[in-house]
Amino acid sequence: MGTGKRGLLTAALTVVCAVTVLAAPGTAFAAPTPTPTPSGSPATPTPPPGKDLEQVREKLDTLYHAAAVATDAYNAAEEKAKKQSAEIVALAKKIVEGQQKLKKLKNQAGASARAQYRTGGLPPTAQFLLSDDPGQFLDGAGLVMQGQRATKKLLGEMTRTQEELRQYADDASAQWKKLEAGRKAKAAAKKKIEQQIAAAEKLESRLEKKEKERLAALEEEAARKAQAAWLDTGVLKDVDGKASARGKKAVRFATAQLGKPYVWGAEGPDSFDCSGLTSQAWAAAGHPVPRTSQEQWKQLKHVDTKDMRPGDLIIYFDDASHVALYLGDGAIIHAPRPGRTVTVAGAGSMPILGVVRPDA
Structure with a gap:
């Protein structure tokens, strides 16, 4: 296995520890570099002259709706992160198990090689000609053939295990990239939520106590009207x-x-x-x-x-x-x-x- 694949295996195992930090709910991430506020963004709302409370109410509805949309995006990224984290942990466990299996197979291959070395590495025909007891040699020939077949099977299993390890490493690397992309999406959604809520709170903070009371009454009245209209349909x-x-x-x-x-x-x-x-x-x-x-x-x-x-x-x-x-x-x-x-x-x-x- 090349050094690049071994590095992937190490990274996959490291993920077991790191992944719970990345996926933890409420984990604070560094916010991405601020981007210019798009045209029409409600990032810096200002009540109109005379503080038209109906317009303020509509503006607040817009801000909180945008925050709700971003919250759904944040929650979706959170759910994906949980699943991806579980998949990475499962892959890391498979890698550990595969490495242990490969080590065992290598030990078996080493034992087989040492046994062959003790026979001088001679082909069966030469061993027959040089044997002091050709009859005994022929009696053991079947065991030799079995041993050769076992060695071939062992080498094949080692090759398959190495291929599985490479695939697990590739899969873990791919899942890690998805997790990183999800982390960025989650951080972006978090930033947008905070921006929309902060803008709404700033707008509300500019209202006096009586205006806040009137605003609350307007919200209740709008909800009552919508409910009455819905009920009037005979639904x-x-x-x-x-x-x-x-x-x-x-x-x-x-x-x-x-x-x-x-x-x-x-x-x-x-x-x-x-x-x-x-x-x-x-x-x-x-x-x-x-x-x-x-x-x-x-x-x-x-x-x-x-x-x-x-x-x-x-x-x-x-x-x-x-x-x-x-x-x-x-x-x-x-x-x-x-x-x-x-x-x-x-x-x-x-x-x-x-x-x-x-x-x-």
């Missing part, structure tokens, strides 16, 4: 689905989290983001679902709104960047955004993309 008149046993467990778990703060990237037990709440609720119900709202939308069975039942997940916005757990009677429980807590709201208070059922 609930045919909805009478009964929760499944697992759906009831998911609802119980979610409602037990009421009042806990939203924290991006969190999946309990003390705080949650939107998909952290729904994924943990269904994990508690004994039916794990994808970690992110976008993957929940992609992978889980879609159901018609009229067929939805408590425990189903409602996915929001065209980009599937938000998710909530349906409680029944037109209500949801969700982790809304930074600065808010897990709460009950109207299912129609945000633009609905669709409904999915984890235990279909």
Whole structure:
């Protein structure tokens, strides 16, 4: 095996120690070099003259939505990192086992070579002619043939083991590159989340106490109007689905989290983001679902709104960047955004993309 491959093997083994650091949730990474703010970016929002609170509310919605999209990207990178880390660790174990096997095979080959050396390395015909007891030699000829076949098999197994080791090293190197790419994606998403939240907090900090109270009232009014408009469509008149046993467990778990703060990237037990709440609720119900709202939308069975039942997940916005757990009677429980807590709201208070059922 060449020195380059041996280096790969060493690197793969080193990964066993390093990988848990890279993949650890919440691990801080050096932020990439700042890039110029794109045109139209909400990085430095300024309330318009007269502090038009409706425009402020819309601006905050835009900022927090962008943070939610980035949070989904961060969570997706986190999940990939966990899987890639596990694969690298498994490959490293295979490399260790392969090296031990190769060492054993080499020892066996060495013993065979020493035995051949003791016979002088003479071919069987010469050994027959020079033997003091040709009859005894012929009796042992079968054993010699067996030994030669065993040696050939041994050499073949050594070659296969070396090839496997090279493949494991190549695979570990490829997984490491993927893990590095995922780390960069995770760091970029983290930076964007922090930028959007900081911009939103800066905008809110410029408001006086009475303006903040009015802003909160505006948010509630907008949610009420959206819910009323949704209910006015008659969407609930045919909805009478009964929760499944697992759906009831998911609802119980979610409602037990009421009042806990939203924290991006969190999946309990003390705080949650939107998909952290729904994924943990269904994990508690004994039916794990994808970690992110976008993957929940992609992978889980879609159901018609009229067929939805408590425990189903409602996915929001065209980009599937938000998710909530349906409680029944037109209500949801969700982790809304930074600065808010897990709460009950109207299912129609945000633009609905669709409904999915984890235990279909």
